[in-house]
Amino acid sequence: MTPEGSILSGEGLHKHYGRTPALDGADFSIHPGEVVAVLGPSGSGKSTLLHCLAGIVRPDSGSVRYDGRELTTLPDAERSALRRRDFGFVFQFGQLVPELTCLENVALPLRLNGAKRKAAEATAREWLARLEVDDVHGKRPGEISGGQGQRVAVARALAGHPRVLFADEPTGALDSLNGERVMTLLADAARDTHAAVVLVTHESRVAAYSDREVTVRDGRVKEPLAGL
Amino acid sequence: MSIGHTLLGLLESGPRHGYDLKRAFDEHFGQDRPLHYGQVYSTMSRLLKNGLVEVDGIEAGAGPERKRYAITDAGVTDVAQWLHRPEKPEPYLQSTLYTKVVLALLTGRDAAELLDTQRTEHLRLMRGLTERKRKGDLADQLICDHALFHLEADLRWLELTAARLDKLAQAVNA
Amino acid sequence: MTATDRRPRDRTDRPAPAPRTGLGARLGDLAMGVRFAVTGGREGWARTLLTALGVGLGVTLLLAAASVPHLLQSREDRGRARTPADAAQTVHRADNTLLTATADTVFRGDTVHGTLLHPDGARPPAPPGVRDVPGPGEMVVSPALRELLASPQGKLLRDRLDDRITGTIGDAGLVGPGELTYYAGSDTLTTEAGAHRVASFGARSEAEPLDPVLFVLLLVACVVLLTPVALFIATAVRFGGERRDRRLAALRLIGADARTTRWIAAGEALFGAVCGLVAGAGLFLLGRQFIGAVTVWEVNAFPADLTPVPALAALIAVAVPLAAVAVTLFALRGVTIEPLGVVRNAVTRRRRMWWRLPLPVAGLGILLLAGEFQQQDEAAPPFMIASGTVLVLLGIALLLPWAVEASAARLRGGPVPWQLATRRLQLSSGGAARAVSGITVAVAGAIALQMVFAAIQGDFMKITGQDGRRAQLNLSLPTADVSTTRQMISDFRKTEGVRAIIAGIEADAARPGPRRTGEPFVPRTQFTVGDCPSLREMARIGSCRDGDVFVVHDSTGMVDDAYIGQTARPGKQVIFNLDSRTDEPDGPPRLWTVPKTARTVDSRKDPAGETRFGIFATPAAVDTGLLAAPVARAMVRTDPRVPDAAEYVRNTAARIDPLMSVDTLQNLQRDKNYASVRTGLLIASAATMALIAASMLVSMVEQLRERRRLLSVLVAFGTRRATLGWSVLWQTALPVGLGLALAVAGGSGLGVALLRLVGKSDPDWSVLWPPVATGAGLVLLVTLVSLPPLWRMMRPDGLRTE
Structure with missing residues (x-):
């Protein structure tokens, strides 16, 4: 049963790492253009949920449906292609390729998708400007600040016009001001492009940028009680 | 914070007389402000009037006679509703929230759920503030930020409490 | 601190110790x-x-x-x-002397060292490692030979060496444990048959000094092989x-x-x-x-x-x-370790060429200088050769990081894997260059050595003129009368795997009568008796029937052809027993008339590469009893379908006479020493390169492990495995490619300088390719082997921050 109108949904997801259960029957769904915050204490299984939904990790059981397709049975190559085409990712840190310039980093997903270098870099330039970091084109990730780096990462995630953006603690390594700014830019850009955003965070101020939130506790997803 | 609900909650674990109730209240929640006897009896009479408690019996012995109060079914329902109802997010909520958590633990209810519910309520408010901030000018932003930080502090505290529920349960049930 | x-x-x-300084502190x-x-x-x-x-x-x-x-x-x-002691004067037969003769043989390509011993008395000297000199029909063998003879594979050899085994040669009598050696007793050995009388074993002669050319080569080889090992240790x-x-x-x-x-x-x-x-x-x-x-x-x-x-x-x-x-x-000189992290100065401090270039240049200079010594007939000092070579090789190793950095900095664009690889190199090329420097030095050294080898191989390899297709084995038949020789030939003919015997009984023939005026001596030529097929292998005789006689002229101009014509005159006589010293018949003249029907034909090189000429007669045309001191020569054509044909022939030969030698006919003959040094070099450089490949692999896997998280992120993006695989390949291939280019340049420079040292020019450039190909193969290998760890690290585990 797929929730009506959702673009991405997971049902009864189980995932064990060794003997440790990370997900224990988690359900989740998100609509196009919706920003959903996934809250929960550390180790509750937030990131694993994100990995399963994004087709990075295959759950032990349960189903993940994206756009009418079952992800869990899709071969690796097709899931990779899907991630390239339809998904975007922002992580907490360490996601920019240190040897590439910021511009090349943003252009990377586009190029992986087959875009020509010139075209990809032109698009990348626009997105860097949109995220207010058009002064870092030629610099390498090691030469810019954390806030700038995270903006570059957001630009990279959105440059390919993903239908779903997965953000795993996107502001985790930033101070308040930078975190706020990155979240504002991320949320605005996602709304503009009508991308669904799965926002994993443990910070309520970050979660406040969402349209609704779910809480993961002990590998299960709690929706807020209806009517409240 | 509602003393009535708190006392009701304390009665859930069994009938007590007024002196007992004061002692239990002070033990769990009276760190800063012990309860006055007068408050106990005025609250009890209100609860009696509302049918949430009943007089279970009168103990006679040396000294003054003591009424023993017991919670009614209506009283149990009232406590449950109160615990599940999120507090309106506002600064310095912790005493109420703390009371609720401890009572939930004392009465064997799901304290984690209580916290989740409260967070939802907080987030609802924070979302509104965030929205206002995004649309407003710098002054709006600063004012909203102040509120947001306070709310966040509450939530952080909630998270922390949630993470320590097991320990707390041990402590209050000891 | x-x-x-x-x-x-x-x-x-504890109380903080006073700050220490100096050596004590460092220790x-x-x-x-x-x-x-x-x-x-x-x-x-x-x-x-x-x-x-x-x-x-x-x-x-x-x-x-x-x-x-x-x-x-x-x-x-x-x-x-x-080695039997070579005494200055003849050893006289005594109670404590013996006769020895070498009876080496070959078994499926392996040399079997054999010595026949014939004691003169009761107290013969025993060779080292042998307790008792074996008696007739007995032999002592090395452990390896004993094992071979006992095995099913050695059955053919056992047929040849069929003496009773009475003992094993001890280690003192063997050059190496795997050596195939035997000493066999004999009671028929004579000095006339080629044996030597000795009183003891142990040659006193000094070892031959190593050929200076080989010495230079060995020295360079040591340097070439050990420099990468040193670099490897440094890595x-x-x-x-x-x-x-x-x-x-x-x-x-x-x-x-x-x-x-x-x-x-x-x-x-x-x-x-x-x-x-x-x-x-x-x-x-x-x-x-x-x-x-x-x-x-x-x-x-x-x-x-x-x-x-x-x-x-x-x-x-x-x-x-x-x-x-x-x-x-x-x-660590270029690394600043700060309390909160490590700062590498690789980007800020560009590598400079100026202090790197003088090294190889100086090295080449020293070698050229050493070459001057050589020109003046003075031996080049070894330390000059060694230090020059080391300088050149180290210089190449030092130039490489600069070259990698300088060229990586110029690379732009390209497909994603290429971009990832080049950018990586631009950010930090030191590690890559370090790993590759070993390969560069090894390849440069190998190129230099191979160039020298190719240039001097003419000295060590000669074209024998033999034709291994027409016959495969050459037999030296012992001197015997013609009928015994015929018997031997028929024995060989009956041997398994033998297709044909090309045999000839040879003797001298001269013009009868005295020397004529103006003649320094009486004209004479060679007289050969053989069947038609055999003669056909030695001359272009055309049709042939038993009874035919041919006069064979040399078409190559090697032989003084006039004598053939003056001796072999159809219808006239020749004399077989004219003493060449006195020009007088040795006893009653043995005369034979060259038939009028004898045809004159052209000679042809026989399979052993020799030009035969003179009078060729088929058996029915001449009574071989007339010939004086006939010598027989035979070559064997074997059946290629019988793989052990040569061994059967050797067995037959051993049965006839253990001292008979059976040689393989081959078109080219390489000097064994040369071949072994070259093989050794190839093996050693392969081992060195394998070592370097191992260190490259370690560096690569280490680098991948450090980038675990990044790799996981890239996978999350949906990056194809192939994309990352290619980037790993490029990342290895780029520095290796540069390294190989440097190696080719440096190696050929070194090679040319060394060629001068050994007095050769005309480098053979084709030898460049094998080492380069080996180096390139290593890149592929390293990439292939780093793929499984890469796949493993591309799993999403790296995304988990817990």
């Missing part, structure tokens, strides 16, 4: 580094283990190289000890360096100064190197137990032969740990 003087877990509060830091390596937990041990393994492999090779002089010496000593002590640096940063945080951390790092490396030294010694001792089982180009050795020269062993024991310390201090 207060808290660092204690072990990290030792939290007891203290080193000691602490050693302690860190020991107590550093799993990671510390892993690093130490990796270093120890790498250094150990290198040390094993070094020790093996240091053992080569002793190995050669002891082999030569034993070889000389068993090995840096294994795991980046993680160590992060640990050192933590030390800075608690107050160690920059110099102290460097020396602590050196201490850790020192410990790893010492462990490596021990491991290497162990590996060497273990490995040499098995050395006897290895036979390379007919050389094998006893474990005890593989004993390092003490001075060299001591040098290794001292130099390796010192090098570990020096390399670490040098490597």
Whole structure:
């Protein structure tokens, strides 16, 4: 049963790492253009949920449906292609390729998708400007600040016009001001492009940028009680 | 914070007389402000009037006679509703929230759920503030930020409490 | 530097020692580094283990190289000890003398050293390793030969060496444990049949000095093979360096100064190197137990032969740990370890060429100078050759990082994998260049050596003129009368796997009568009797029937053709027994008339490459009894479908006469020494390159592990495996490609300089390719082998931050 109108949904997801259960029957769904915050204490299984939904990790059981397709049975190559085409990712840190310039980093997903270098870099330039970091084109990730780096990462995630953006603690390594700014830019850009955003965070101020939130506790997803 | 609900909650674990109730209240929640006897009896009479408690019996012995109060079914329902109802997010909520958590633990209810519910309520408010901030000018932003930080502090505290529920349960049930 | 003087877990509060300075302080830091390596937990041990393994492999090779002089010496000593003593004057027959003759044979390509012994009396001298001289019909054999003879594979050889085995030759009588050797008793050996009378064994002659050309080559080969090993050791002590640096940063945080951390790092490396030294010694001792089982180009050795020269062993024991310390201090020179992290100066400080270039240039200069010595007929001083070569090779190794950096900086754009690889190199090319420098040096050295080898191979290889297609074996038949010879030939003809025998009985024929005026001597020529098929292999006789006679003229102009015509005149007589010294008949003249029907034809080279000429007669045309001192020659054409045909022929030969030699006809003959040095070089350079490949692999996997998280992120993006695989390939291939280019340039420069040293020009450029191809193959190999770890690290586990 797929929730009506959702673009991405997971049902009864189980995932064990060794003997440790990370997900224990988690359900989740998100609509196009919706920003959903996934809250929960550390180790509750937030990131694993994100990995399963994004087709990075295959759950032990349960189903993940994206756009009418079952992800869990899709071969690796097709899931990779899907991630390239339809998904975007922002992580907490360490996601920019240190040897590439910021511009090349943003252009990377586009190029992986087959875009020509010139075209990809032109698009990348626009997105860097949109995220207010058009002064870092030629610099390498090691030469810019954390806030700038995270903006570059957001630009990279959105440059390919993903239908779903997965953000795993996107502001985790930033101070308040930078975190706020990155979240504002991320949320605005996602709304503009009508991308669904799965926002994993443990910070309520970050979660406040969402349209609704779910809480993961002990590998299960709690929706807020209806009517409240 | 509602003393009535708190006392009701304390009665859930069994009938007590007024002196007992004061002692239990002070033990769990009276760190800063012990309860006055007068408050106990005025609250009890209100609860009696509302049918949430009943007089279970009168103990006679040396000294003054003591009424023993017991919670009614209506009283149990009232406590449950109160615990599940999120507090309106506002600064310095912790005493109420703390009371609720401890009572939930004392009465064997799901304290984690209580916290989740409260967070939802907080987030609802924070979302509104965030929205206002995004649309407003710098002054709006600063004012909203102040509120947001306070709310966040509450939530952080909630998270922390949630993470320590097991320990707390041990402590209050000891 | 207060808290660092204690072990990290030792939290007891001691008063801070006064700041130390000088040597004592440095030694203290080193000691602490050693302690860190020991107590550093799993990671510390892993690093130490990796270093120890790498250094150990290198040390094993070094020790093996240091053992080569002793190995050669002891082999030569034993070889000389068993050579029959060559006395200055003739040894007279006595109770304690014996006759010896060499009866070597070949079995399926392996040489079997054989000696026949015929004691003159009751107290014959025994060769080393032999207790009692075997009697007639008996033989003593080496363990390897005993094993071969007992095995089913050796059955054919057993037929040949069918004497009763009465003993085993001891190690003292063998050059190597795998040697096939026998001593057989004989009672028919005579000095006339080619035997020597000796009173003892053990040649006193001094060893021949090594050919100066070969000496230069060996010297260069040592340098070429050992320089990469040294580089490898230098790389090995840096294994795991980046993680160590992060640990050192933590030390800075608690107050160690920059110099102290460097020396602590050196201490850790020192410990790893010492462990490596021990491991290497162990590996060497273990490995040499098995050395006897290895036979390379007919050389094998006893474990005890593989004993390092003490001075060299001591040098290794001292130099390796010192090098570990020096390399670490040098490597950390460009790294600033700050309390909160490690800053590499690779980007900010560009590599400069100016101090790197003089090294190879100076090296070439020294070699050219040494060449001048050579031109003036003075032996080039070995140290000049060695130092020149080392300078050139080290110079190449030093130029490489600069070249990689300089060229990587110019690369732009390209497809994603290429971009990832080039950008990576631009960011930090040091590691890649380091890994590749070993290959570069090995390839450069190999190219130089191969060039020299190719140039001098003419000296060591000659075109024999033999034609291995027309006949495969050449027999030297013992002197005998014609009927016995015929019997032998028929024996060979009946031997299994023999298709044809090309045989001729040869004698002299001269013009009868006295010398004529103007003639310095009586004209004479060769007289050959053989059947039609045999004669056809020696001359273009056309149709032939038994009874035919041919006059064969030499078409090559090698032979003074006039004599043939003056001797062999159809219808006229020739004389067989004209003494060539006196021009008088030796006894009653033995005359024979050349038939009028004799046709004149052209000669043809026989399969052994010799030009035959003179009078050719078929058996029915002449009574061979007339011939004086006839000699028989025979060649065998074998059936290619019978693989052991040659062995059957040798068996027949041994049955007829153990001293008969059976040689294989081949178009080219290589000098054994030359071939073995070249093979050895190929094997050694392959081993060196494999070592380097291993170190490249370690660096690559290490780098991948450090980028685990990044790889996971890239996978999350949906990056194809192939994309990352290609980027790994490019990342290896680019520096290796540059390295190979440098190696080709440097190697051919070195080669040309060395050619001058050995007095040759005309380099053969085709030898460039095999080492280059090997290097390129290694890149592929390293990439292929790093793919599984890459796939493993591309799993999403790296995304988990817990």
